[in-house]
Amino acid sequence: MCSNYLVRLNSTPSILLDAPAPWQIGFQDVASPGFEGIVSLHDSIMFYLILILVTKSGIVYKYLNHGTLIELIWTISPALVLIAIAFPSFKLLYTLDEVIDPALTVKVTGHQCYMVPESDLEEGQLRLLDVDNRLMVPVNTHIRFIVTSTDVLHDFAVPSLGIKIDATPGRLNQTSALIERTGVFYGQCSELCGV
Ligand SMILES: [Cu+2]
Structure with missing residues (x-):
């Protein structure tokens, strides 16, 4: 299930599904x-x-x-x-x-924010998915995510990596991932956290 916009996303044509596709039923492609x-x-x-x-x-x-x-x-x-x-x-x-001996720790802090408006999207950017600053992390490295929030409950989720963890004000949650291949992986906040 590969959609047109996904192929446009990378400079080299990709058959991998690292972002949700319209009317998708199954999982995204595995990366961890x-x-x-x-x-x-x-x-x-x-x-x-x-x-x-x-x-x-x-x-x-x-x-x-x-x-x-x-x-x-x-x-x-x-x-x-x-x-x-x-x-x-x-x-x-x-x-x-289990989080075994991580080589890298990423602190994730949830904020209420607005998505990039459709009119501001550039060629190849995905609606409701693209961000202004991407997080760059190495492959084949044990990464630990320490997750919290400043305002309301959020939820840090990246489907291709199998991550989904609550971001709670005043509390640190932790999860880990080992990314097996290069790519651009998308995720959305998985809590109802809007204004
Ligand atoms: Cu949120």
């Missing part, structure tokens, strides 16, 4: 190990969900009557499925939470 884990967890849970949907629809259709055996099966099997989902989910959650 953390996001790789999130996407693979999503994919494996979707596998279970579709399997359950298909088999349950079949069972209800064939054996609509009540029975002790069928009651037992559809009580115990969802419990097992929930356990099968919970284990990899918690494993990923605690893996993402």
Whole structure:
């Protein structure tokens, strides 16, 4: 799902999806190990969900009557499925939470602000996404983000890196990322923080 404006964005034509595209349904392209884990967890849970949907629809259709055996099966099997989902989910959650020996720390402070008006956008700039000063960080480096806010609740999020963390006044939150490839990665505040 690559849109025209994305190709225009870089001087060399890119097939990577590092910004949201119109009517996009799936994820953006992976640029960090953390996001790789999130996407693979999503994919494996979707596998279970579709399997359950298909088999349950079949069972209800064939054996609509009540029975002790069928009651037992559809009580115990969802419990097992929930356990099968919970284990990899918690494993990923605690893996993402860990910040191991960062080489670089970025302090992120949230402010209420206005987006660049459409009339001020230059050729190749993305509506509601481009900023006046881009943050430049190195690839293949463990980066730690210390996130806070000066006014209201904000949320620092970069989908391609699998980052989404609240920016709270009077509090420091931390998250980390290792960017695996070069690119321009876009993110929006993910909290309702407008005037
Ligand atoms: Cu905000």
